[in-house]
Amino acid sequence: MSQTLLDKVWDAHAVRTLPNGSTQLLIGTHLIHEVTSPQAFGMLRDLGLKVLYPSRTFATVDHIVPTDEREEPFSDSLADEMIRALRSNCAENNITFFDLPSGRQGIVHIVGPEQGITQPGTTIACGDSHTSTHGAFGAIAFGIGTSQVRDVLATQTMAIRKPKVRRINVDGKLTPGVYAKDVILHIIRQLGVNGGLGLAYEYGGSTFDAFTQEERMTVCNMSIEGGARVGYVNPDETTFAYLKGRNYSPKGEAWAPAVERWRGFASDPHASYDDVVNYNAADIAPTVTWGINPGQAIFIHERVPRPEDVPEKDRSTAEEALAHMHLKPGEPIKGTKVDVAFLGSCTNGRLSDLTEVARFIRGKKVRKGVKAIVVPGSQGVSSLAESMGLAAIFRDAGFEWRGAGCSMCLGMNPDKLVGEQLCASSSNRNFKGRQGSPTGRTVLMSPLMVAAAALTGEVSDAREVFGIK
């Protein structure tokens, strides 16, 4: 029988059926960080339980780390307590910790793939909703709550229902200046922020075939913003080439059989899906959000919607969004004044994001009055970018070059919006208060669009700013 990748990975990891009908699913790889794990270790201690497979748990620190002054103790004593708790929990339980001095620290969803820990045909869980990122490798990866972090630590399994699968095809070639970020924002705009409830999104089609692993990660990362807890791309030669030679990738004689095994997890050609949707890459333009959820998005040349133009069920949220964003309905989004430009996050903080932007900003300057920061997703990305001269290009252009972490994606470290500042952001969420100020405003967009906003001081079409035809 033809199977999807989800079917195959599920079958390989299903331990048994629990009394309420859920599956006890083996989680092969567990990633942890400082925010959602300390309570889980506390629960473990209360229950007198130990970590069952310490070698299959990997830790890093990302949400609370300052990106400028990184010496410890941190000036924020709460943040300092969190990193120390993670350090001691890892030491006590023999868990590998990519700590600040390791040179391998970074955002958990950037570190996993970079180290070769994220592999096809595996199950991955992490107490963070953007764990869907790892699906770019043909893994089934779940964001989980802290009680489930406890479950995975203690049993290497969790109780979960098997999702249905929606196949999302994107075919054709993206036009110049349009990126993976625009593709996922477009998909969420079309299918809604809760359109993926109970579903896994399988992304495919010629656009995805041509994507690099990093582009696939950008798309899978935001699956959860469309309500889909899991998103994945079938593994192929691009995936294997990315993984070859990485720290935790199979080596020597183990490599070839691993690739054969991985290949076998890809969905069968005639696999059946619970739903299929199709998009043409050529129809997608640079996309920006105008509201307070990632589905409230428009093409850069479109106008901010009027509440009466949106479906009745979305109207009250639209009104709330317009009030929060101080945007005028019916007016172009282009030209909206920008105070802050943030380039980074688990969505767009990878080397290719920085390389692409650097290609266009060389010799140009950030507009006076705009605070522009670049936050590499990991120390690995950072050191490569330094050695390639990218950091210098950003610095010369007037961007602040920071240390690796989640930074301004969420308000858990010193990088925060102030008051009603508007941020052009390459991150994944434009929720009210998300970037640290309850009245702060977020406009999500691709990294190059962030750079265009930084240079012009307003929401701009990067194709015009950089002369891309």
Added chain:
Amino acid sequence: MALEKITQVSGRGVYVPGDDIDTDRIIPARFMKCVTFDGLGEFAFADARAAAKEAGEVHPLEDPRFSGASILLSGSNFGCGSSREHAPQALYRFGIRVIIAESFAEIFFGNSTTLGMPCAVMSTGNIREVAGLIEANPAAELTLDLFENKLSIADVDFPAALPDHAREALVTGRWDAIADLLEGIGEVRARAALLPYMAC
């Protein structure tokens, strides 16, 4: 670990209107700088409550008429966004024991169930009707019956259902999966032994 069998939950109600209420709204990230969940209750909807105050309005969770309410009603896609268990933990510690919404985001739903806090789905029309009844009589007691799939208020019943697996887990006292999962450890090891990457 015998857990309480959650079959019926009663309490007064509070309506927090809005669709797509995300977990950053329920508990802003800056309040998550902590190593325990203790004390999170006071930060539930912190920014929304402060914003209402600033605008000269009263947020439902600040309204003395609904003080002590334990059944929260809201709109669709409640709890979307982050996987932070801090969100249901904050609501639970605030005193909420049941959430009624048109729909729930998946991770939030699972996190809440694991705390023994039922999340029941109700139609928008009925949610508004119940909200009207609460507004008219904030002291009215609501009862969610998980066997009967209904929410009762002042002798009026409204359909309010949970998916079978969550309902089963709650009514049988198996809503925290850890005991069941631990029983399967032998099979876990056997399954793991079949997976080459687990040996690394």
